[in-house]
Amino acid sequence: MPKFLHLRWMITLVILFLAALLLWLTTTDSASVWPYRNTLQYYILTWWWQQAGYPQPGEPGELRGLVRDTQGQPVAGAWVLVSWWDGTTYSTRSEIDGSYLIAAVPTGQYRPVAGAPGYDSIAMNRWVTISPQTTTTADLTLPPEPLRSLTPGRNLSFDPSSTPTCADPLPATALRQPFTFDNNGRPSQPALYYTPLTTTTTSRLPVLMIVYPGPADAWDCASLPLAAAGYAVVALGPAYSLELEADIDELERVVAFIRAGQFPGSDGSRLAVLGGSYSGLHVQRLLQRSPHYEAAILLGPPTDLFDMRRRLEERTYIPPFGLDQVMIALGLPDREPLRYWRYSGSYHIRPDFPPLAIMHSRTDEVVPFQQSERLSANLTQMGVTHQTYFFDGASHYLLAAGGDKDTLEIYRLTLEFLAEHLQ
CATH class of the missing domain: 2.60.40.10 (Immunoglobulins)
Known part of the structure; x- marks a missing residue:
């Protein structure tokens, strides 16, 4: 083959390869690509709109x-x-x-x-x-809701217990045991099991599974008072991610262990779930997948990602911790509506949800309190039993140390709600 023909074929193949790569990059649903693609698209479009004018709603x-x-x-x-x-x-x-x-x-x-x-x-x-x-x-x-086949967890094991103590926000001491299990081949997140000091293998304690917005061991002083009050507390903290479903699978494996009575001293037939902030998304998805819990508690939860994005674009909401970049990575809501819709729990309420308690600070600096107002309104519309509480001076992390009157009231309300539905 003449050299110029060989070179021509090589150039053609390179062009075809680059075209195929560009097509894949612009259409793939891979989580390693779409956040960067959406971010790049946003900055290109906003640069152009700054020159030509932002789109304005028409008649x-x-x-x-x-x-x-x-x-x-x-x-x-x-x-x-x-x-x-x-x-x-x-x-x-x-x-x-x-x-x-x-x-x-x-x-x-x-x-x-x-x-x-x-x-x-x-x-x-x-x-x-x-x-x-x-x-x-x-x-x-x-289409009908797809049937899910969840591979069960195996080999649940507990490390030796310790007895940590916290003075703030409430003085408390309890037993604590790290636990691990086979999470379908994935590393399981750090997880802790707390029980009252008086727990024995024949105890039948109601269970509170807490999904924290961060490592569970960083929330020791939030878990200890709840365990000391007479609950078996199962604490987990999924890592931050744009793909939540694998973490929710892991939580469901833990729920299966609880229901099967594999947590010593617990009564798996009495189970409530609690989540706040980012982990409120996980709890809402757990309820959407299966509402068969005895109660649920949400603290400062995101419930409508469309509304959070609107507030971000209006500059009436500037979230900390780089959360504005996370919202941008989700894509523009008109182009990627399902990414916002899937985790906007206000639109996924089932009439068979368990009783809910919702607590939110009106001065929340991370998740606007209107998110809980919207969820509460839609729960009322669906006839779901719930209680909603707003606090005027609390921070975003409602169970954090501090011991102020709002924090103490939140613990009181939480324990009252759990006693009503689990005891």
Whole structure:
């Protein structure tokens, strides 16, 4: 082959390879790629908008349609939502005949998302164009909720116990045992088991599984008072991640151990779950997967990621710890609505949820308190038993050391709620 033909073929192959690589980078759902892709896209678009002007909502139109299942039957009570690029949402729930109407949607292009209990959530695979003073139709089909096959955990083992003591926020001493297990081949997160000093192998203590927003051993002084009050406390702290489902699988494996009575001195038939801040996402997903807990407690939980993104773009909310970059990495809400939808628990409430207690500080510097207001309103709409408490002076981390009156009140309310539903 002449040299120029050989070179021509080489150049062609390189171009094809680069084109294929570019296509993969722009379409892949790999968690090692999409956060960087979304971040780059955001900064390119915002740079351009700073030169040419940010998109502005136009004259509104309407979006209507039908929500059906795969058999063509209407789905009542399904949430249908569209989002503007900045996270401003327009939403409704479907009627008994599956019909829905979202009025006053600004002119523009949207990807509707929808979901309902017992069904998988979906985003339309095409853009829907809303025109001024025009009704646009978009019908949605919800597939059944996929059957999950969770590989059970194995080889649960406990290390020797110790008796740590804390003076703050409440004086307490309890037994503490680290535990490990085979987590389907993945390293299990650091986990601790706390029980009262008087616990024996024949004790039948109600169980409180706490999912902390950080390593469980950093929250010793939050766990100890709850154990000393008469609870078997199972404490875990998943690492921060943009992909939560594997961590939630791990939590469900621990729940299976609890229900099977494999935690000494505990009564696995009386189980409540508690989560706060970032780990509130995990607890909400646990309830969505299986609501069969006796009670649940949420402290300062994110419940609507669209609204958090809207506040970020308005600059009325500047989260610490680089959380603004996490929100940007999720992508623009109009282009990546499912990433926001999946972990917006306000839209995934089931009528068979257990009783909930929700606590939030009105001065929360990490998660706006309106997130709990929204969750509470939707729980009321679904008829779920719940109690909501707001505090005027507390910080974001409601169980943190400090011993101030709000912290002490939070412990009191927590113990009262647990006594009502677990004792």
